[in-house]
């Protein structure tokens with residue numbers, strides 16, 4: 234075999250060139266940067282983009298599951314013992330949450346919309362029918378007693394009425410009633426004195442097929458980091474329930490969408506109207522959902538920590554200076570004065586005291602933490618679970634014999650798990666994007682590899698020429714001369 238010397242040198246030069254090009258491509262991150270800037274341009278809320286369609290009508294099925302705590306020892310609680318509860322659930326609803334009344338603002342940088350949620354009961358994914366009975370604290374009664382505890386005349390009247398009609402601190406209602414509302418006898422009577430009151434009560438009363446107010450979102454046209462970020466809610470750019478400006482801020486998205494190109498050291502802010510506050514999540518680990526890579530983001534302990542651990546949370550102590558401890562949020566101010574306290578299910582990450590105060594609390598990280606798995610390139614949510622417990626602050630109120638000798642306790646009523654898992658069609662699309670990403674990102678390495686192979690061939694050819702002992706090399710001069 235004859236190899237022309239000039240071919241050898243071309244080969245050598247080519248190998249060197251490929252190595253240089255390959256390595257500089259790797260170092261400059263040209264291909265990933267190109268891909269990212271393309272995604273940043275594409276992921277915008279604009280009529281016609283895929284991101285907009287997904288935002289308006291999320292294709293992934295969302296399920297809302299409710300777990301109730303059935304009280305087993307009401308008589309003992311009234312004489313001062315710890316409540317004992319059994320968890321009952323899930324009661325599962327399919328949740329539909331399209332964006333409606335979508336109106337782009339003049340130059341396309343912002344978009345207004347409302348986000349009504351509709352819940353359809355899924356009997357086959359529930360532990361029982363909506364007619365299951367749950368014994369829990371009588372929230373309308375507790376609310377009225379708290380409200381009038383300093384008004385001796387009203388307190389006497391209410392207390393007498395409760396005694397006459399047999400209304401107790403604890404009550405039994407069906408799951409459907411507790412969630413979606415029932416006419417409450419006590420509220421109905423109180424309404425005669427205060428027409429502002431509603432005579433229905435339910436934890437999700439009037440929340441089916443209705444929205445939580447008008448949002449104004451940024452579209453991400455000017456800055457990809459602003460994709461789906463909330464600008465104003467009900468016309469206001471901050472809240473007024475809390476006692477510091479920092480706590481009143483409306484930060485981030487609504488938690489259902491996130492901007493593309495997410496890095497591990499990012500802090501993802503979101504505003505939750507259920508919680509009446511903004512919160513944030515940070516990266517914890519890598520995950521794979523339906524073969525798509527994702528980052529898991531979880532709200533850290535500090536988000537709900539007490540003001541000693543996280544001084545920024547001082548503003549959530551209401552009334553000012555009245556802090557309840559880690560893991561609890563007094564949302565009375567945004568629940569028409571009902572003594573509602575929010576926490577994680579089973580008081581996960583709350584002070585141990587609250588767990589000890591109620592028999593039957595078993596906090597568990599996997600079951601009770603809130604987590605969001607996001608595809609880092611596109612910002613698409615692969616899987617998410619928002620978990621929240623609704624508790625009632627129960628205490629002995631001197632003017633009301635109904636509260637007996639009850640000990641002060643944050644009484645768990647129900648917790649919810651609102652979860653979503655990417656649908657198969659969207660997952661397929663994302664898998665393709667991911668394959669493309671891998672191919673594109675590996676081109677520089679392919680170039681380097683080729684350069685190395687060519688370099689090796691070049692060296693072999695050079696060596697063969699210099700070492701005449703090899704049989705082939707011996708024959709070569711004969712042929713060429």
Ligand SMILES: *[C@@H]1O[C@H](CO)[C@@H](O)[C@H](O)[C@H]1NC(C)=O
Nearest residue numbers: 279280281334335336337344
């Ligand atoms: C989007 O475009 C379609 C067709 O061009 C139109 O019917 C629709 O109203 C537009 N939607 C919005 C929110 O502007």
Ligand SMILES: *[C@@H]1O[C@H](CO)[C@@H](O)[C@H](O)[C@H]1NC(C)=O
Nearest residue numbers: 338339340341342343454455
């Ligand atoms: C878009 O309009 C808003 C007000 O409607 C204005 O504040 C903003 O500067 C405008 N942006 C551009 C890029 O024109």
Ligand SMILES: *[C@@H]1O[C@H](CO)[C@@H](O)[C@H](O)[C@H]1NC(C)=O
Nearest residue numbers: 326351352353354413441442
């Ligand atoms: C919610 O509203 C929808 C439609 O208005 C209805 O079909 C559904 O049964 C309601 N769900 C509940 C739990 O009441």
Ligand SMILES: *[C@@H]1O[C@H](CO)[C@@H](O)[C@H](O)[C@H]1NC(C)=O
Nearest residue numbers: 327353354355356357358359
């Ligand atoms: C439950 O029933 C609905 C229809 O009512 C069906 O679409 C769904 O697949 C069922 N789910 C399970 C887990 O069986």
Ligand SMILES: *[C@@H]1O[C@H](CO)[C@@H](O)[C@H](O)[C@H]1NC(C)=O
Nearest residue numbers: 303304305321365366367368
């Ligand atoms: C909850 O407790 C009450 C009172 O003991 C009982 O009647 C009811 O059946 C329980 N609910 C469920 C769903 O087991």
Ligand SMILES: *[C@@H]1O[C@H](CO)[C@@H](O)[C@H](O)[C@H]1NC(C)=O
Nearest residue numbers: 479480481482484511512545
């Ligand atoms: C909102 O974000 C700012 C930083 O941009 C932060 O200082 C503040 O604590 C956040 N507020 C809430 C309630 O998360």
Ligand SMILES: *[C@@H]1O[C@H](CO)[C@@H](O)[C@H](O)[C@H]1NC(C)=O
Nearest residue numbers: 551552555563564565566626
């Ligand atoms: C919760 O906040 C309300 C309204 O500010 C207040 O009246 C109530 O005392 C607070 N509850 C507790 C347990 O601190």
Ligand SMILES: *[C@@H]1O[C@H](CO)[C@@H](O)[C@H](O)[C@H]1NC(C)=O
Nearest residue numbers: 539540541542556558559584
């Ligand atoms: C805040 O939490 C920390 C740790 O959980 C605890 O040591 C501290 O006593 C708490 N402070 C208050 C005021 O509750």
